Amino acid sequence: xxxxxxxxxxxxxxxxxxxxxxxxxxxxxxxxxxxxxxxxxxxxxxxxxxxxxxxxxxxxxxxxxxxxxxxxxxxxxxxxxxxxxxxxxxxxxxxxxxxxxxxxxxxxxxxxxxxxxxxxxxxxxxxxxxxxxxxxxxxxxxxxxxxxxxxxxxxxxxxxxxxxxxxxxxxxxxxxxxxxxxxxxxxxxxxxxxxxxxxxxxxxxxxxxxxxxxxxxxxxxxxxxxxxxxxxxxxxxxxxxxxxxxxxxxxxxxxxxxxxxxxxxxx
Amino acid sequence: xxxxxxxxxxxxxxxxxxxxxxxxxxxxxxxxxxxxxxxxxxxxxxxxxxxxxxxxxxxxxxxxxxxxxxxxxxxxxxxxxxxxxxxxxxxxxxxxxxxxxxxxxxxxxxxxxxxxxxxxxxxxxxxxxxxxxxxxxxxxxxxxxxxxxxxxxxxxxxxxxxxxxxxxxxxxxxxxxxxxxxxxxxxxxxxxxxxxxxxxxxxxxxxxxxxxxxxxxxxxxxxxxxxxxxxxxxxxxxxxxxxxxxxxxxxxxxxxxxxxxxxxxxxxxxxxxxxxxxxxxxxxxxxxxxxxxxxxxxxxxxxxxxx
Numbered sequence: 270x271x272x273x274x275x276x277x278x279x280x281x282x283x284x285x286x287x288x289x290x291x292x293x294x295x296x297x298x299x300x301x302x303x304x305x306x307x308x309x310x311x312x313x314x315x316x317x318x319x320x321x322x323x324x325x326x327x328x329x330x331x332x333x334x335x336x337x338x339x340x341x342x343x344x345x346x347x348x349x350x351x352x353x354x355x356x357x358x359x360x361x362x363x364x365x366x367x368x369x370x371x372x373x374x375x376x377x378x379x380x381x382x383x384x385x386x387x388x389x390x391x392x393x394x395x396x397x398x399x400x401x402x403x404x405x406x407x408x409x410x411x412x413x414x415x416x417x418x419x420x421x422x423x424x425x426x427x428x429x430x431x432x433x434x435x436x437x438x439x440x441x442x443x444x445x446x447x448x449x450x451x452x453x454x455x456x457x458x459x460x461x462x463x464x465x466x467x468x469x470x471x472x473x474x475x476x477x478x479x480x481x482x483x484x485x486x487x488x489x490x491x492x493x494x495x496x497x498x499x500x501x502x503x504x505x506x507x508x509x510x511x512x513x514x515x516x517x518x519x520x521x522x523x524x525x526x527x528x529x530x531x532x533x534x535x536x
Numbered sequence: 537x538x539x540x541x542x543x544x545x546x547x548x549x550x551x552x553x554x555x556x557x558x559x560x561x562x563x564x565x566x567x568x569x570x571x572x573x574x575x576x577x578x579x580x581x582x583x584x585x586x587x588x589x590x591x592x593x594x595x596x597x598x599x600x601x602x603x604x605x606x607x608x609x610x611x612x613x614x615x616x617x618x619x620x621x622x623x624x625x626x627x628x629x630x631x632x633x634x635x636x637x638x639x640x641x642x643x644x645x646x647x648x649x650x651x652x653x654x655x656x657x658x659x660x661x662x663x664x665x666x667x668x669x670x671x672x673x674x675x676x677x678x679x680x681x682x683x684x685x686x687x688x689x690x691x692x693x694x695x696x697x698x699x700x701x702x703x704x705x706x707x708x709x710x711x712x713x714x715x716x717x718x719x720x721x722x723x724x725x726x727x728x729x730x731x732x733x734x735x736x737x738x739x740x741x742x743x744x745x746x747x748x749x750x751x752x753x754x755x756x757x758x759x760x761x762x763x764x765x766x767x768x769x770x771x772x773x774x775x776x777x778x779x780x781x782x783x784x785x786x787x788x789x790x791x792x793x794x795x796x797x798x799x800x801x802x803x804x805x806x807x808x809x810x811x812x813x814x815x816x817x818x819x820x821x822x823x824x825x826x827x828x829x830x831x832x833x834x835x836x837x838x839x840x841x842x843x
Contacts, residue, residue, distance in 0.1 A: 329700050330701070331702050333637055381800055385766075432764065522833070529835070
């Protein structure tokens with residue numbers, strides 16, 4: 270049996286919180302904090318990650334990277350509205366362009382399933398309605414509209430019956446932010462209504478759109494989207510980028526085509 | 537009982553704290569030889585604690601009186617950090633200031649972390665396409681150019697640390713964009729791009745590597761009009777050696793898969809094709825890569841026609 274005289278009690282198993290240098294009545298005895306208010310030493314630190322984690326406490330940082338105390342990039346009102354969505358934006362502008370490749374699944378025996386590619390422009394707003402002041406919430410919701418031009422409907426005729434396929438969409442965006450970090454990762458589920466041609470018909474019909482995307486902040490990401498119409502389904506996988514980054518690329522490619530005479534009959 | 541506890545605490549408080557102090561080794565007492573422990577004295581931690589008189593709720597063991605610099609963290613002093621740096625081959629004076637990139641962080645830089653960049657490629661392209669399937673080895677080959685505009689999400693996936701600064705060593709992330717060549721051929725591409733930095737300087741040499749799915753988006757259709765065009769999914773890959781995020785010399789290739797299944801109508805069939813290319817890729821922010829790409833695209837559209 271170890272007696273108190275032979276060895277002091279290990280400090281790790283002291284029944285009270287870690288001592289604090291509080292004013293003491295004597296040099297060797299201090300009053301412990303009131304039991305009702307246990308110190309932080311009793312509370313284990315919260316687990317960091319993998320989801321819903323903020324910037325980890327660190328003594329290092331990228332010299333020219335954003336600081337944790339900085340406001341969201343391209344925002345006004347301290348994140349009340351952001352032109353590029355981010356984890357701590359209460360409302361944000363959605364303005365993206367994308368390209369994608371997939372398949373046009375045609376019902377019946379009219380045509381085999383053929384490749385389908387499109388480019389798309391998308392705009393709208395998203396909100397985080399449950400994010401309170403000085404708080405955070407992973408859920409966001411918004412409304413977006415988009416227009417895409419895709420490959421024409423399959424045809425067995427030599428002449429192009431359907432040179433391209435235009436589609437309008439209005440969708441509700443559900444965001445699930447998996448990170449509080451800057452340019453944080455989030456999954457978006459878009460569900461909505463589309464209006465487009467069906468096969469090589471001239472009429473416009475309504476259908477359903479569903480899209481799942483993996484995004485980094487408001488800069489964009491990769492997506493998988495499906496347009497479901499009667500006997501005409503288009504599933505596309507692609508890359509989406511914010512207009513700040515994609516608009517110059519679109520402008521330059523159009524400028525090159527224009528300067529090359531592509532719109533003036535040059536072959 | 538209270539008197540006994542107070543006495544015990546007085547005794548405990550006079551014991552030196554069992555904390556290893558890295559500094560002032562001369563002042564530390566020499567470690568005593570471990571005393572043999574009687575088998576009967578080996579007890580469980582619960583047994584160690586059990587005989588200890590209960591400490592009153594309003595009192596706790598007092599911390600041992602110690603010099604002011606050693607009261608709390610950091611326990612290591614500057615001389616300890618220097619010894620640690622020397623032991624691990626680090627510079628004795630880590631940087632405390634760092635340069636700023638010229639275009640903020642719109643051009644990739646090891647000091648920036650996450651970067652969104654828009655790169656333009658201008659390249660000579662040696663193109664080829666399968667000819668008539670009724671003739672053996674009928675392949676059309678011609679010289680052309682390739683223009684590409686890509687958005688890169690450069691996410692720092694491997695970093696190095698100097699002092700309190702962090703630098704990107706390897707960035708990796710998704711990318712996508714548009715590829716163009718002669719005959720108004722326009723492809724989309726979706727893929728991944730990476731860059732390994734060999735130093736931390738403004739014009740740090742680096743190795744870039746990308747791979748992507750490539751698919752036809754637009755071109756001359758069967759009626760001869762510039763419009764959407766169908767094409768199956770191919771792939772493209774390249775490697776490049778660059779300086780900073782400003783520009784690089786790129787070598788790569790692209791393959792366009794054929795669409796020639798038996799059930800596909802003849803008018804929808806597409807021949808296999810592809811290209812090898814060698815050129816220059818750079819960030820459009822500093823101008824020259826964008827101007828070069830537009831010029832290359834315009835000249836190619838006017839001067840080159842696919843056989």
